[in-house]
Amino acid sequence: MIGALGLIALLGLRSGAGADTPLPEGWVDNLTDFVLLQKSIEREGSFEPYLGQLALVRHLLQNNDLQGTYVALSRFMDMLEAREGGIKAAAAETI
Numbered sequence: 899m900i901g902a903l904g905l906i907a908l909l910g911l912r913s914g915a916g917a918d919t920p921l922p923e924g925w926v927d928n929l930t931d932f933v934l935l936q937k938s939i940e941r942e943g944s945f946e947p948y949l950g951q952l953a954l955v956r957h958l959l960q961n962n963d964l965q966g967t968y969v970a971l972s973r974f975m976d977m978l979e980a981r982e983g984g985i986k987a988a989a990a991e992t993i
Contacts, residue, residue, distance in 0.1 A: 926956045929993075936989045943985035948977060948993070 930952045937945040951974045958966040977983075978990040 926952060926959060930956075933993060936985075936993055940986055940989045943981075943989070944983035945985065947983045948974065948985075951977060 930949065933945055933948050933952065937949075951970060955967055955970045955974065958970055978993055981987060981990050
């Protein structure tokens, strides 16, 4: 699975690539599944803001809004760094 930082780099490269350069299939679903896994392991904090942000990322990507996708994924990373929702540092760092 590609880490979230790798995704940001990939999207940055994608914005400069030709329109026919595909992104890896299922990466948003994989990242969402990983957040859900952490939610099942960690009972402390709320993972709902992260799941909502990833739903926005998915929506933007489906609409081929790559700049919006980049911004939304960057916001997701900021949320992890700030430990929004009161999640533990270990969970945020794992994601």
